[in-house]
Amino acid sequence: MAEYSALALLKNALTGNKDWKPAWRKPEPKAAYDVIVIGGGGHGLSTAYYLAKEHGVTNVAVLEKGYLGSGNVGRNTTAVRSNYLLPPNTRFYEHSMKLWENLSHDLNYNVMFSQRGVLNLAHSPAQLDDYARRGNSMRHQGVDAELLSVAEISRLIPVMDTSKATRFPVYGGLMQPRAGTARHDAVAWGYARGADRRGVDIVENCEVTGFLRDGDRITGVTTSRGEIRAKKVAVAVAGSTGRVMQLAGIDRLPIESHVLQAFVTESLKPVLDTVVTFGMGHFYVSQSDKGGLVYGGDIDGYNSYAQRGNLPIVQEVMAEMLALFPSLAGVRLLRSWGGVCDMSMDGSPIITTGPLPGMYLNCGWCYGGFKATPASGFCFAHTIARDEPHELNAAFTLDRFHRGILIDEKGQGATPRLH
Amino acid sequence: MASRIGVERLSPLEPVYRSGSHGRFEDGVEVALSEIRPGSIVQVTAWPGEEQSAAAAIRAVTGLNMPDGPGGGVVASDQHAFGIAPGKFIVTVESEGLVAALVNAIPPAMGAVTDLSHGRTIIRIEGPKAEWVLAKFFAIDFALPAFPLGAGRSTSHHDIFAQIQRTGADRFDICVFRSFARSFWKALCHASAEVGYEVQ
Amino acid sequence: MLITCPYCGARDVSEFTYQGDGNRQRPAPNSQDLDAWNDYVYDRLNPAGDHNEIWQHSGGCRTHIRVVRNTLTHEISAVQPVRPETKPSPVKPAGRRGARP
């Protein structure tokens, strides 16, 4: 398949764009594979990509129930960052960041990773100290972080109200300059094309309806397109984890599925050159290259697989938006949508072998799945190929809850809606 | 307001309570806002099965004949009561000392009595646009058939918890936490400006 | 989304706090069965379909209720108080004729 480049664009433009080929094949599933990855989202596709690239495992199928990237990889607010407090998270997300930084080249697909920085606003001296603790934690892990003064923030984001007259004045902020945004769909498509070019079969419209078993061992899956056997079956279906694992007879997990809404305004000329989060609530916003302000807040706060939320969160998020940007009250919300998040019991993910022999599980991404896409696939591929976790996901076990070895960034305990 | 104690009780609304007409009153004042300053606001909790006895005890102390059923309430000239939750009533009377009388009337085996006389602030809104103004804050149906005279509702406006009783055809008493009262008052004035309001 | 509180009637979801999977069984207070405790604290039923869950009407009467709600459609098929002894009839306004909407 042809490399993408400026030259290729020019050549094709001259021939009326008639020679472009599909970004990935649409193969019929084979009867058996070495590895089946359930879930053609960001994590499933990146897992397949790194299985092929890093481990030479190419006899792989990615099975997607709907169209490729129909889940959360195409429903998020596209922020990429590694600004965590707890070392297992910082290390993992920083590895992801490093993969992001070379991803467009690696995939020969422009995922538009834009390192425009993520700024967490603090609204009291105590909160600024809290952010400093996190920023220092990052710095001690070799991750970039800076504290910004109000004056610096004001220069960076003139449209924001940094005056002292507001209900929650800004006292400063924690900036991760290397953080930023990426074009979410492109990530799915780029990984799909990359995996496909290495021989992975990506099978869309192929819903897994059950697991084939030999005793406890998982030996394959039944699908809407027939039975497919595999030596290893990897589940990477965050948002649908409960549904898929139930097919394997596992109906209780340390996960609740919650709906998270996201929003975009109409296109505006650039007003916001960085990603900003509000500290007196839960709100994050960036401006897409097309000009829409892309933003979100809390999950709705109840179990849902509906990919649709309700009004209270919509209103809350808009109120928080205008607390920062009072000049944008006349700007209009254009679209909203919902994604389903696996909310885990400590707010951190699970990438592990098991819980059944022959099975591998990747889930529990809460709000954080998109930015994790490269590292999640990288670590999951390692876990699948080597039957043991990579050191970066060694802490993300399923049994950590029972053992009390929690990775609880927010300190909220087993109340998933608060993570 | 002078009290039995002899020391003036300071309203949380004091600095923002500005008597007179405000907002778009040129076209007429369509709501009146005021603070009701009862001597006693008391919450009565009845243990399961003791609801009737507790209601009877409230009747014995206040003369208020509490209707049965959720959200039911009763309004007399200077005292009100309504059910705020299963087995829970809020009783408001003009005089101080209600808590002691209710403690005497409600033995521990029947329920508990909690004095909230200082902890809650009661704001009254009255007038033809009272329902209109309240509908800006609360997602409950204020129309008379849905919210009859005397009835009460426990509800909230974002962070502000409110117990609202209809004390007249176009009159509502809103009981809020004291610490939120000033904020709520300001918001209520702001919302009333559109229809013209008078602070009494 | 509206939830019909058995005591207060239909109210907006914003008045309620979600307390999750209502099938969880708390072990006896002095139970030493750590697995049972772990199941109770960490593991949840997470069905795509009807879900038995607990909500608190925190912005109203503050009681807890059991709700059967479909997680695919958000439709609620049953609500009852958590406390068995409190079974008030829902608020039913007499009639609405003539009231301005």
Place this chain on the structure above:
Amino acid sequence: MTSRRTETGGRIDRFRTIRFTFDGASYTGHPGDTLASALLASGVSLFGRSFKYHRPRGVLTAGVDEPNALVTVLRGDVREPNVPATMVEIHDGLVAESQNRFPSLSWDIGALNQLAGKLISAGFYYKTFMGPVIGPLQGTRFWMFCEHFIRRAAGLGRAGKAPDTARYENMNAFCDVLVVGSGPAGLMAARTAAEAGKRVILAELDPVLGGSANWSGETIGEVPAADWAAEAIRDLQEFDSVRLLPRTTVWGYYDGNSLVALERVGDHKERFATDEPRHRQWTIRAGSVVLATGALERPLVFPGNDRPGVMLASAAKRYANEFGVLPGDKVAVFTNNDTAYGAALALKNAGARTVLIVDVRADVSADMRAIANELEAELLTGHAVVATEGGKALSGVTVQPFQAATGTASGEARNIHADGLLVSGGWSPAIHLASQAGARPEWDDGLQAFLPPQPTRKWTGAGAFNGAFSTAESIAQGVAAGMAVSGGGGQRFEPPAVVTVAGDPKPAPVLEIRADGKSFVDFQHDVTADDVRLAHREGFVSVEHLKRYTTLGMATDQGKTSNVPGLAIMAAALGKSIPEVGTTRFRPPFAGVSLGSLAAERFGDLRPERLTPMHDWHVEHGATMYSAGLWHRPQIYGDPGETIEQAYVRETRATRGSAGIVDVSTLGKIAVQGPDAAEFLDRVYTNMFSTLPVGKARYGLMLREDGIAFDDGTTWRLGERDFLMTTTTANAGKVMQHLEYFLDVIWPDLKVAVTSVTDQWAGAAIGGPNARKILQSVVTGTPVDDTALPFMGIVHGEIDGVPVMICRLSFSGEMAFEVYCGADWGTHVWEALMQAGKPYGLVPYGLEALGTMRIEKGHVTGAEIDGRTTARDLHLGWMLSKKKPFIGSAMMDREGLIASDRLQLVGIVALDNRPLSGGAHIVEELHEGNPHGSIGYLTACCYSPSLGKYIALALLEGGKARHGKRAFVSDPLRKRFGPVEIVSHHFFDPEGTRMHG
């Protein structure tokens, strides 16, 4: 420019003239005009520039579906970008600007993008801009360099920086029936439901109710349709139980039949009325809903279909009939169905000439031929428009015979002069709200449209929404819908007779004419038919991939005109039918909704303020207030010129030296009452409360179920069955819910009532060596000496006539007392204490001094009880009773919670005598340039006047074992590094001799 206003007709008020400006030029119009109609009437044809190619664009529609004519409306410095000119009602003083052009609308440099043409086809940016693999532009740099320019080229209108001063409001409403859309169907549904005694809300997005009746030109019940509608509206106004909401867009259909509607209260006014909102957001809880939202006409896709002057046929008819404006003098029509013929007739009646009708159908009905005759227009059946001419306005069209089988045109091409082209590609019912409610639409081959399916929620449909495109049918369906939602009640109206133009709305299944040139599908985003085919070629064939890859339907009009044509082209490429390709699920909002209206009353006032009873006193006495959650608390009472550190050091010294007083009213206070209250507290706290005597208080610790520390505070036993629990300020709400949960769900057998009494009590903590003397001088009715009031004792007395409750407990480490009284007396008691303290130099102190004294004492707060620490981590293991189970006891000994390398609480002393900062980390070896090896971090720090040192509390790995060791503070964010000593967290008076007296 020539006027295109008709001599007569239209529903505008010709007796009044309105003056406004567009791009700085002055124009006039009349009441009833939109910005679009007024500018069209003034001869303006160029309204805007497209997103990508910056092509000149005119007005395509007359309503909410407008993709092209977007403007920015200014009120003073407040800018509202991206408003369709078709939705702006003009008023005197209106200022509007065009967008996405530089330097001007006529001469836009961005139009150079058109030259790049095929180079910047759909998704081109995924294939390039990756930059070199090595060198200074490797990684993301090259992309970010390009992105800088792409961002500036993209985007539509410009948002302003001036704060919006308008009001926005929310309104809750309840009704039995919400009718959406006030055309003939909606009017009849509302009327029928109202007659049946239902509470009805009728919402209409246009300024005038009546919908198509206002411009159809039909006769209903022997009067002009508009008059019939006006009469119906007057009838509805008679009902008290009906609320009519013009200028109101119902944009969201949420769960539980909660619908949201935006009412534009003030936009059409020169000045917003005093105290009136600009927008009012209606949240409507509806028993049932009648969707009478009509249908949207679709354009045809052919080369040059975006030229200014090309307009939907229905829009042209509406401009003529409703606004008295002609889209051209000499117009052509291009259609695949009959309805455009009626539009041409309307234009003829208004004074425009139709010279040509181009119909893709090989043959048309006799009725249509008759209309063509009446119009004296040339009728070319089996033909298509294959090109348009003109720059910023249409000057002519090129037509060619059309081959339906291939979708292409060939044969003799003719150029025909026309200054307007009316196009119609058939109609799509506006099923957006039904789709939001979860229903999957169903394809109708005859209408070539998606129709609403069976309702999944409590709605019913009527009129064109259902695909019933005739007014007579709409009226009948409206009545039926009204009866259905009234439970069969209400009277059935005799439907009035409708006189209309003949015609069949069923179009030929042709939406695209394949010919050379750019044929636009999504006008605003410049998505062409070739882009759709490119997406197909590259495998982006599902509806969602098509949308996402090409951005089709993602513009401000949300694909209202482009959705079905786009699907049709993809279906043709795939050789499938349209329903096999699928449809898009519509999501809220139906049309753009101002952020202000969603924030409503919280715009400018995000959260309420919680104030303590003594708040005004603090402010009057120079306190700097600090926002702690929703509360405002004094941070310091600074003297002029003092720094924060100087102030808290002075306050601390004064307290430790003599006496200080602090407002503790914000502490959570919960009345725990009932026969089982003591038992309940034993289960809730890690330590025992049933053994606490009446009149005493005890410090208590709560864990979560998972064994992690949750909250702490003192609980006072006021009576046998009566406790007053205090919680931390931050956790008051969470603790309350925690208690309620256990009482309701886990232990319903316990007879315990919990009530928030935080606001009932004003609390003042007075501490210091002279605190007791001060109390003795002011408290009556009870002694406060050590016998009457021992440590953790409680007495009741009076201060200056006010009943008070005093508990002797200490957070500061001093001999201290918490004085509680009724909140309304809080200031009175506070002032009495201040007065009594004067001889002793009593100072009020704020959070900083409070924090300093607690750090000196090593007391924990939320900074240490952070949801990750255990009781043992905080050296509170002694509080874990072994005599009873309590919440968290079963889980607290799990391996992860007792590991030796856990973070534990320690004290830190700066050895370089320089300030420490919260959030600094501690390392064993210092590496300023490459910080690493953190063993924990500071949670709180201060200058300790008592020790004369900068100290801190910290959570360190295996902390206790490190007592006495040297380490370093490492704070690269603030560039603070230096040696520290790790010590016990009890810095000051560890034996507690001061507080025990």
